[in-house]
Amino acid sequence: GENVEQHPSTLSVQEGDSAVIKCTYSDSASNYFPWYKQELGKGPQLIIDIRSNVGEKKDQRIAVTLNKTAKHFSLHITETQPEDSAVYFCAARGTNTGGFKTIFGAGTRLFVKA
Amino acid sequence: DAEITQSPRHKITETGRQVTLACHQTWNHNNMFWYRQDLGHGLRLIHYSYGVQDTNKGEVSDGYSVSRSNTEDLPLTLESAASSQTSVYFCASSNRGRTDTQYFGPGTRLTVL
Numbered sequence: 001g002e003n004v005e006q007h008p009s010t011l012s013v014q015e016g017d018s019a020v021i022k023c024t025y026s027d028s029a030s031n032y033f034p035w036y037k038q039e040l041g042k043g044p045q046l047i048i049d050i051r052s053n054v055g056e057k058k059d060q061r062i063a064v065t066l067n068k069t070a071k072h073f074s075l076h077i078t079e080t081q082p083e084d085s086a087v088y089f090c091a092a093r094g095t096n097t098g099g100f101k102t103i104f105g106a107g108t109r110l111f112v113k114a
Numbered sequence: 115d116a117e118i119t120q121s122p123r124h125k126i127t128e129t130g131r132q133v134t135l136a137c138h139q140t141w142n143h144n145n146m147f148w149y150r151q152d153l154g155h156g157l158r159l160i161h162y163s164y165g166v167q168d169t170n171k172g173e174v175s176d177g178y179s180v181s182r183s184n185t186e187d188l189p190l191t192l193e194s195a196a197s198s199q200t201s202v203y204f205c206a207s208s209n210r211g212r213t214d215t216q217y218f219g220p221g222t223r224l225t226v227l
Contacts, residue, residue: 041221043206043219043220045218046216046217101159102216104149106156107156
């Protein structure tokens with residue numbers, strides 16, 4: 001079935017450095033790629049998303065890139081801050097997955113050291 | 115403000131008991147979803163609904179059921195709780211036709227002893 005792989009599972013960076021999280025997906029029909037941030041004790045919150053007709057999208061310190069040929073997409077966080085520490089999930093949704101089902105990666109726990 | 119809520123936030127039950135987790139959203143969204151979250155597995159889809167009276171099985175639906183009698187609510191029932199169902203459960207909703215964004219509730223931590 002459809003699958004989304006996410007790497008790394010844990011990432012530790014120094015405050016001010018950049019963090020990159022990478023995902024690959026298996027369903028070539030996937031057309032929507034959201035990223036979620038989950039803080040301790042809370043539900044995932046959407047932070048940025050990208051659609052298949054766009055290669056890159058940026059929102060302040062976060063950006064997402066998409067390579068449809070390679071079926072890769074990545075989250076980039078620049079100038080990291082301690083409040084960026086959380087678990088980040090990538091996800092992919094495709095028309096072959098029955099409409100609105102979204103397949104999630106296993107998550108990346110990001111630690112930003114002050 | 116519109117929101118999505120879950121109750122209870124924490125629940126401890128015994129093996130074999132029936133448990134129902136509530137999910138309520140005030141966005142008037144058509145689509146609602148139930149996920150479970152376990153370490154190393156991310157979020158796995160249990161059941162989902164595209165509208166009133168519509169329900170569908172996700173990838174880990176065994177032992178769970180849902181019903182959709184109105185737009186706002188999608189309760190999740192564990193017919194006979196098992197220790198393997200100890201997990202954190204998240205409900206989500208999205209508005210078909212406008213955006214694919216799923217909005218998540220705060221979660222319910224369920225422990226089956």
